[in-house]
Amino acid sequence: MEKLIAQDIYYLMYLGRAFEYKAKEHYMTGDISGFLHLDIGQEALSVASMKAFEKGDVFTTYREHIMAIARGMEPKYVMAELFGKASGVSGGKGGSMHLFDPSHFFYGGDAIVGGQIPNAVGCAYARKYQGNLEGVMVVFGDGATNGGAFFESLNIAATHKLPILFLCENNEYAIGTNIKRAAPFREQYKKAEPYMLTKAVDGMKADEVYNAIKEAQSLLEKGHGPIFIEAYTCRFEGHSMSDANLYRSSQEMKHCKAKDPLPYFKNKMLTEFNFTQEEIEAVEKKADESVQEAVEFATNAKEPSLDALYEHVFYEELNNVVS
Amino acid sequence: MLYREALNRALDELMEKDENIVILGEDVGLYGGSYRVSEGLVEKYGEKRVIDTPIAELSIVGNAVGMAIGGLRPVAEIMTANFSLLAFDQIINHMSKFHYMSNGKIKLPMVVRFPQGVSRQLAAQHSESYEQMLSAVPGLRVISTSDVNHAYHALKKAILLDDPVVFIEHELLYNKKGEVNFNDTMDPFKARIVKEGKDITIVSYLKILDDVLKSVDAIEKELNCNCEVIDLCSLNPIDYDTLAKSIEKTSRLVMVEEDHKTGGFGSQIVSWVAEELFYSLDAPPLRIAGEDVPIPYNRKLELASIPTVDSITQKVIEWGHKNGL
Known part of the structure; x- marks a missing residue:
């Protein structure tokens, strides 16, 4: 990993966490509503995956604020979407779970567990058909690996040797159900092993995630066919803001937080990449400012007009629609 | 073709x-x-x-x-x-x-x-x-x-x-014969008036429309009337314009569909007519639809579960007699 990329990853991880804490704060005040799934604890995975998979297309889940920002969306437009404002990335119609930006080849933001996987497979088919092997990365949780959409997708991706990277973020919990109670083993890559190359990494270590995904993308580009990477991670918060996290013991949470990806990577910055403490503080300050700016922007942004209700139901108007 | x-x-x-x-x-x-x-x-x-x-x-x-x-x-x-x-x-x-x-x-x-x-x-x-x-x-x-x-x-x-x-x-239409006019500039989302008439508007779509057309002769003869038959062609959007013009002319609506009656598509058409064209009507609308049962295998039972030429004819005639036709 190059020094500049390490700096970028640390900046985005730090920014991501600050962003999520601000989102939590504004959920409490009522500026943000609905379901809000915080990514605190999983920043290494969200940021490093997006920075490593810099080309190609991305499909992901509803826990995607940090991924969207790491993919290139400006924090202020993401925050505005959480606030339901017209200048949000989805015009205030998607909310926290549905961030879309085709200009960054980022296609949601899907809130049906596993539902985005067949879409990513279809997109990978299209890309291969078009002669583009940069690949598609689809991100999903361990919970999605127990559903039919997942298994159908492994089968089809392998049959057609599609340029797709399946990235499983295994935080061990499908809302409150531990993976041990929903699957016969903790390691979900075992489900993909008969179909494709698999790899397991420590999702709390940004450098490990980055290197694994970088390598995977270069294999895809060489026509390797589908790859499955499982990253073990841990969310520090409940599933969403409406989850009091009562199913995990304080001991489990302590163990989980001991693996915090931020201090780990900060230490890397100091020791391996030779950043000074001052340089790191400057990066953190810039990130804090960006989040502050995002909150101010979202607070002052306009609500969508009522006309927006009827806009974009369809792309094309048909002449004979009468109501 | x-x-x-x-x-x-x-x-x-x-x-x-x-x-x-x-x-x-x-x-x-x-x-x-x-x-x-x-x-x-x-x-x-x-x-x-x-x-x-x-x-x-x-x-x-x-x-x-x-x-x-x-x-x-x-x-x-x-x-x-x-x-x-x-x-x-x-x-x-x-x-x-x-x-x-x-x-x-x-x-x-x-x-x-x-x-x-x-x-x-x-x-x-x-x-x-x-x-x-x-x-x-x-x-x-x-x-x-x-x-x-x-x-x-x-x-x-x-x-x-x-x-x-x-x-x-x-599935029963795949071997249906017809002509294609390659120069046709039709809007396929617009309803099709398959047969013009002035007394009853019969709205239908898909295969059961063919059964409606086969029943029209007997209905017209018995009721001494003239039926207008409309093929919806599109269910979203619904071409309410074409329907409204016809129903305002005939003052009567019969909605025929193959699907189960409860919650069937025709209920949307009848509910729209009740809301928008109530005062244009000379008779309560008639809905002819499938029975609210899973489709059975036995041929006799299967045919009894959906409208047929005979049942459409009979129901429209009964309804016509009851409503002054």
Whole structure:
């Protein structure tokens, strides 16, 4: 990993966490509503995956604020979407779970567990058909690996040797159900092993995630066919803001937080990449400012007009629609 | 030309012009399509464009959504409508919603073809109709095609449209004969007046429309009246304009559908008439629809579960007598 990329990853991880804490704060005040799934604890995975998979297309889940920002969306437009404002990335119609930006080849933001996987497979088919092997990365949780959409997708991706990277973020919990109670083993890559190359990494270590995904993308580009990477991670918060996290013991949470990806990577910055403490503080300050700016922007942004209700139901108007 | 040949011709013509159009579904390629709609296309366009999928309906539609995001124009085939239930997550949560949820940033030029309806003794899991559910989903265009010429033009329009379209066909229509007017400039989303008349407006769609047409002579003779028969052609949007003009002229509405009566598509038409045209009516609207039972295997029971030429004739005559015709 190059020094500049390490700096970028640390900046985005730090920014991501600050962003999520601000989102939590504004959920409490009522500026943000609905379901809000915080990514605190999983920043290494969200940021490093997006920075490593810099080309190609991305499909992901509803826990995607940090991924969207790491993919290139400006924090202020993401925050505005959480606030339901017209200048949000989805015009205030998607909310926290549905961030879309085709200009960054980022296609949601899907809130049906596993539902985005067949879409990513279809997109990978299209890309291969078009002669583009940069690949598609689809991100999903361990919970999605127990559903039919997942298994159908492994089968089809392998049959057609599609340029797709399946990235499983295994935080061990499908809302409150531990993976041990929903699957016969903790390691979900075992489900993909008969179909494709698999790899397991420590999702709390940004450098490990980055290197694994970088390598995977270069294999895809060489026509390797589908790859499955499982990253073990841990969310520090409940599933969403409406989850009091009562199913995990304080001991489990302590163990989980001991693996915090931020201090780990900060230490890397100091020791391996030779950043000074001052340089790191400057990066953190810039990130804090960006989040502050995002909150101010979202607070002052306009609500969508009522006309927006009827806009974009369809792309094309048909002449004979009468109501 | 047969109905299935008209559909095949529409696919062929467009695939020849645009290599972004691909077909996917179970047995659409080497087998030629279970109703032979895609016959000959894999030989002409290859397996990359005519894709035989595993039996995995969720993925057929889910992959089509992803292909459309990736810049293709997929035409997915569901072998028979009942199987589509496995794909309803993709149809309703993904296909119909991405354009809206993304505030217009994503568009999905895709078609899902739906052979459906009571065919011949296929029993409860191969005989159903789902237009009532599909037409109620905002964000989907829903075409129902009962006519060879319409089938040809409507499928072409559906493929060229930049919105997701559910294209409903009836399994008993594939061998129906008709002429295609290749120069027709029709709007396939507009309702078709199949027969003009002044006393009763009979609205229908898909295969049961043919049964309506076969019953009209006896009805007109017995009631000494003149029926106007309308084929809806599109269930989203609904061409209320054409319906309103007809009902204002005839003052009477009969709605005929093959599907189960409760919650059936016709209830939308009758409810609209009650709200918008109540004072234009000279008689309460009549709904003729299938029974609220799963479709049985036995032929006698099967025929008793849906409207037929005889039952349509009899019900309209009874209703006519009761209402001063």
